[in-house]
Amino acid sequence: MDTQQATDLARGQMPMVRDALSRLVAHPSIAFDGFPAEPMHAIGEDLLEMFRGAGVPDARLLDLGVGYPTLYAEIPGPEGSPVVTLYAHYDVQPAPESQGWTTDPWTLTEGEDGRWYGRGAADDKSGVVAHLATLAAFEGRPPVTIRLCIEGEEEAAGNIDDYVARHPEQFASDVFVVADSGNASVGEPGLTTGLRGNVTVTVTVRTIEKSLHSGLFGGGAPDALVSMIQLLGSMYDENGATVIAGLDSYEWPDGHVDERMFRESAAVLDGVDLPGEGDLASRLWSRPAATVIGLDACPVDGAANAVPPSARARVSLRIAPGSDPQRQAEILTSFLQENAPRGAHVEVTDVKINQPFLAATDGPAVGLALDCLGEVFGKPAAQHGSGGSIPLVETFLSTSDGAEAILWGAEDEEKARIHGPDESVDPKELEDLIATQILFLARLAESR
The missing domain is CATH 3.30.70.360 (Alpha-Beta Plaits)
Known part of the structure; x- marks a missing residue:
C-alpha cells in the first residue's frame, strides 16, 4: 500500500469518525467509585454496535471478573500473518463544573479553531475511533490478525493487568499498538518510546x-x-x-520541548519559574x-x-x-x-x-512505525518520551517473547488538555493517525 491510498482511506472514514466520537463523548463514562454505572453500560453497548458495524462481528464485552468490561475481539488475517493487538480505552476523567469548562464536556463541540472539544475527545475516545476507522477501512478483512482491546477502567486503574497476566494466550501478539499518546504538537509526528x-x-x-x-x-x-x-x-x-x-x-537523547509552548499548555502563571534546571525534555521524560x-x-x-x-x-x-x-x-x-x-x-x-516503559527502538516494527509516521505527516518522525504511565504496556509485552510496542495517538501535548477543562482533539491529527495505522498494518503484512 502506498501513502496516498492510506490517506484516501482515512479521509473517507472521517464523517463516520465524527459521528462515532460525538456518540462516545455524550456518555459520561467515568469508572471511578461513586459515579453512576449506567453510562458505562450504555457506552459498552454503543461500542459493540459500532465495531460490529465496522466489520468485527465477534466483538464482545469481556468480563474481567470485577469492574467494568473490556471490549474484545479477534479478527483473523491471512494465514501466517503477524498478530497485532490494538489498544485504547473508553473510560474518562471526571469533568466537574469547578474545572471551568467553556463548552459542555459531554457534547462534542467544534471550536472556532476547528478542534473538537469534549471530555474524552482526546483521552482516549480518539484512540477508540482511530481503531474503529482503521478496521472499517479494511472492511472486516485486515491484512494481519487483529486482537482488539478497548479497556473500560484505564483512568481508574482497573483490573485488566491481572486479567492479561492470567490469560496471556488471549493477547499474545507480535506488535501491540497503543493509541493513547500523541505528538508534541499538531503536525509534528512522534513515537512515544519511553514512559515514566x-x-x-x-x-x-x-x-x-x-x-x-x-x-x-x-x-x-x-x-x-x-x-x-x-x-x-x-x-x-x-x-x-x-x-x-x-x-x-x-538525560533524554535528542529530545526537545519548547518552553514557551509548555508554559502555555500547562497554564503556568506569569512570573512563575519552572522547577528544575537543564533540558526540559529530560525533566519531563527521564x-x-x-x-x-x-x-x-x-x-x-x-x-x-x-x-x-x-x-x-x-x-x-x-x-x-x-x-x-x-x-x-x-x-x-x-x-x-x-x-x-x-x-x-x-x-x-x-x-x-506502576511499571515504566522503555521501547526497544532497534526493532523492525518500531522502525516501520517511524517510517509510516514520516510518510503520512510529510516530515521525519521524532522519538519522544512521556511523563505519564501506562503500566499495561509492560504487561502486554510479558505475554509474547520478542514483541514490540508502538505508542502513538491524537492527544497532542500542546493543546489537547487531557484531564483538564476544554479537552480537545485536532481532527486532522486524528485523520493522520488513522492513515498511519492503515499504512502500518498494510506494510507490516507486506514485510512478512
Whole structure:
C-alpha cells in the first residue's frame, strides 16, 4: 500500500469518525467509585454496535471478573500473518463544573479553531475511533490478525493487568499498538518510546499524642504539620528539582520541548519559574519527579489554636523509563523514613507501583512505525518520551517473547488538555493517525 491510498482511506472514514466520537463523548463514562454505572453500560453497548458495524462481528464485552468490561475481539488475517493487538480505552476523567469548562464536556463541540472539544475527545475516545476507522477501512478483512482491546477502567486503574497476566494466550501478539499518546504538537509526528513509571505512597508523621494549646505549648511541643512540611520539602533542591539520592535519572537523547509552548499548555502563571534546571525534555521524560498529590492536616475553616499531633500526605513519584520500580519504591520509602525532622515518627504505607516503559527502538516494527509516521505527516518522525504511565504496556509485552510496542495517538501535548477543562482533539491529527495505522498494518503484512 502506498501513502496516498492510506490517506484516501482515512479521509473517507472521517464523517463516520465524527459521528462515532460525538456518540462516545455524550456518555459520561467515568469508572471511578461513586459515579453512576449506567453510562458505562450504555457506552459498552454503543461500542459493540459500532465495531460490529465496522466489520468485527465477534466483538464482545469481556468480563474481567470485577469492574467494568473490556471490549474484545479477534479478527483473523491471512494465514501466517503477524498478530497485532490494538489498544485504547473508553473510560474518562471526571469533568466537574469547578474545572471551568467553556463548552459542555459531554457534547462534542467544534471550536472556532476547528478542534473538537469534549471530555474524552482526546483521552482516549480518539484512540477508540482511530481503531474503529482503521478496521472499517479494511472492511472486516485486515491484512494481519487483529486482537482488539478497548479497556473500560484505564483512568481508574482497573483490573485488566491481572486479567492479561492470567490469560496471556488471549493477547499474545507480535506488535501491540497503543493509541493513547500523541505528538508534541499538531503536525509534528512522534513515537512515544519511553514512559515514566509511578510509585505512590502515603506518609504519616506523628509527633505528640494529642492536640495541644498553641499558646501554652507552641515553640516547645513538636508540630507534626511543620515536620511534614520539612520532610516533604527535603525531597527538592532550591530550584524545585527532585533530589532523592539513588533514584535512576538520565538525560533524554535528542529530545526537545519548547518552553514557551509548555508554559502555555500547562497554564503556568506569569512570573512563575519552572522547577528544575537543564533540558526540559529530560525533566519531563527521564528524570524522577515527586509530587505531593494529597495532604491531610488541620483544615483552614474552623482552625483552632492548637499544635497538631499528626499529618498525612500522599506522594506520587514518577520514575525514569527502564528503571526497576520496586527498587525506586524502596529508595523513596527509605528516604522518607530516614529524613524525619527531629525524630518525628514516620510511617510509609499503601505503596502502589506502576511499571515504566522503555521501547526497544532497534526493532523492525518500531522502525516501520517511524517510517509510516514520516510518510503520512510529510516530515521525519521524532522519538519522544512521556511523563505519564501506562503500566499495561509492560504487561502486554510479558505475554509474547520478542514483541514490540508502538505508542502513538491524537492527544497532542500542546493543546489537547487531557484531564483538564476544554479537552480537545485536532481532527486532522486524528485523520493522520488513522492513515498511519492503515499504512502500518498494510506494510507490516507486506514485510512478512
